[in-house]
Amino acid sequence: MRAAAALAALAAASAASCSSSGSELTCTQLASPTNCWASAAAAAAACIPLRASPAALASDRASCGYADGTTIVFDAPLPTDDTALDHLSFTVVAADGSTCASFTDTFANELELSAAGRPTVISELHPDQTFELDCGDGHTFSTTFGTLLTCPADAPTDGYQVDATSVTFTLVSSATAGPLFTCR
Numbered sequence: 001m002r003a004a005a006a007l008a009a010l011a012a013a014s015a016a017s018c019s020s021s022g023s024e025l026t027c028t029q030l031a032s033p034t035n036c037w038a039s040a041a042a043a044a045a046a047c048i049p050l051r052a053s054p055a056a057l058a059s060d061r062a063s064c065g066y067a068d069g070t071t072i073v074f075d076a077p078l079p080t081d082d083t084a085l086d087h088l089s090f091t092v093v094a095a096d097g098s099t100c101a102s103f104t105d106t107f108a109n110e111l112e113l114s115a116a117g118r119p120t121v122i123s124e125l126h127p128d129q130t131f132e133l134d135c136g137d138g139h140t141f142s143t144t145f146g147t148l149l150t151c152p153a154d155a156p157t158d159g160y161q162v163d164a165t166s167v168t169f170t171l172v173s174s175a176t177a178g179p180l181f182t183c184r
Contacts, residue, residue, distance in 0.1 A: 024142070025143035035174070037133065039118070044115040044180060055182070056184070072090050085162060092115075100116060119136025131148060
């Protein structure tokens with residue numbers, strides 16, 4: 001699974017609990033399954049009931065679909081190699097046609113995650129090596145990259161692997177395990 005160190009560190013900022021504004025991001029918050037990143041990741045996972053099974057990757061590589069009608073729609077057709085990606089963005093469309101979740105990795109030190117009507121959570125690495133998490137509800141958390149590396153909890157991040165026959169995408173958080181989806 002390809003996940004650049006900058007992306008891992010970036011998403012680590014996303015593990016903050018969203019209980020106060022302008023707070024320091026702590027290791028305790030990183031480990032909590034109720035922090036705003038973990039909660040959004042769990043809500044996104046709930047949007048894909050059959051996520052333990054692979055979905056069918058469309059021949060145009062612009063979407064993949066599950067047997068229950070849930071569809072992952074990419075904003076642009078995926079290349080056949082993850083080194084050709086310049087960003088990764090998708091929407092999860094539920095079987096009833098409603099949008100259930102969306103995610104964007106800009107590959108420019110910013111991750112955006114929305115799920116199940118929750119506010120968009122944005123994690124961002126600033127040039128001064130400060131990681132900031134905006135929980136989308138007015139609560140913001142930040143810390144330094146060095147501090148994040150001292151935490152025993154897994155740093156939440158996105159991970160992906162794209163090749164000629166499949167795509168796998170993972171949202172790593174204290175509330176989710178395994179890939180969010182795999183398409184073949």
